Amino acid sequence: MKNNIRLLRGELGMTQAQLAQALEVSRQTINAIEKEKFDPSLPLAFKAARLFNLAIEDIFEYEHVE
Amino acid sequence: MKQTDTSSNGWQASNTHNKRRVSAWVAAWVVSMAMAAFGPRFLWDFNTALTVISVLINLALGAGMIMANIRQVKGMDEMQQKIFLDASAVTLGVGLIAGCSYELLEDIKLIGFQPEISHLILLMCLTFALSLIVGNRRYQ
Numbered sequence: 001m002k003n004n005i006r007l008l009r010g011e012l013g014m015t016q017a018q019l020a021q022a023l024e025v026s027r028q029t030i031n032a033i034e035k036e037k038f039d040p041s042l043p044l045a046f047k048a049a050r051l052f053n054l055a056i057e058d059i060f061e062y063e064h065v066e
Numbered sequence: 067m068k069q070t071d072t073s074s075n076g077w078q079a080s081n082t083h084n085k086r087r088v089s090a091w092v093a094a095w096v097v098s099m100a101m102a103a104f105g106p107r108f109l110w111d112f113n114t115a116l117t118v119i120s121v122l123i124n125l126a127l128g129a130g131m132i133m134a135n136i137r138q139v140k141g142m143d144e145m146q147q148k149i150f151l152d153a154s155a156v157t158l159g160v161g162l163i164a165g166c167s168y169e170l171l172e173d174i175k176l177i178g179f180q181p182e183i184s185h186l187i188l189l190m191c192l193t194f195a196l197s198l199i200v201g202n203r204r205y206q
Contacts (some may be wrong), residue, residue: 016079024077025143032205 002061006034008052023047078145084138091131098124145205150195153197163185 009019009030022026023044032038039053040048040060047054101109102120112160139150165186171177 003175021078023074026078026081026146027203028205029143029145032145037205041144044144 001039002036002063003059004031005030005059008054008059009034015031019051022051026031077141081138081141083143084134088134088138091127091134095124095127095131098127108177137168148204149198150172152201153194156197157190158192161190 016030020030102124106112106117168181
């Protein structure tokens with residue numbers, strides 16, 4: 001799943017550690033999400049959307065794999 | 067929503083606290099195991115009542131250790147939980163397969179010594195540790 005967490009985090013001037021603290025996850029998890037190695041759960045995606053004041057589909061983009 | 071043991075210091079502090087709690091329970095369990103193993107021979111000359119009490123204490127501390135571990139896992143974030151779950155699955159599989167085969171080796175006379183449970187526990191610990199390392203590297 002593609003996402004633009006890194007971009008949004010940069011716009012807010014937050015570090016990975018600060019975003020991790022705000023979302024109550026580890027910094028490693030934020031790093032893995034930004035690198036698109038780990039897909040967050042729906043509750044975490046909602047939490048991120050609420051933090052950035054955006055809709056989930058504005059942050060995450062599902063890639064259909066044939 | 068995921069259940070987490072959060073405090074006023076936040077998720078990280080709660081996570082650290084849970085880890086320390088597990089460490090304390092593990093240390094207590096190991097000491098009680100040593101007492102149950104060596105106490106009868108070296109401390110109370112196989113007094114049955116004291117031996118039973120030491121085993122019961124060991125089991126009770128073991129139960130506490132399991133509960134602390136469950137609480138710690140529940141307090142992890144979702145990626146950490148996935149890494150832990152994957153490592154647990156690999157360890158369970160390796161433990162089951164290796165345990166059965168190890169026992170079989172003695173039954174069919176391919177090894178000349180009695181299989182020891184400690185060998186299996188060591189293998190499971192190493193498997194779990196290695197699986198955690200691999201899991202963490204996968205998401206780096």
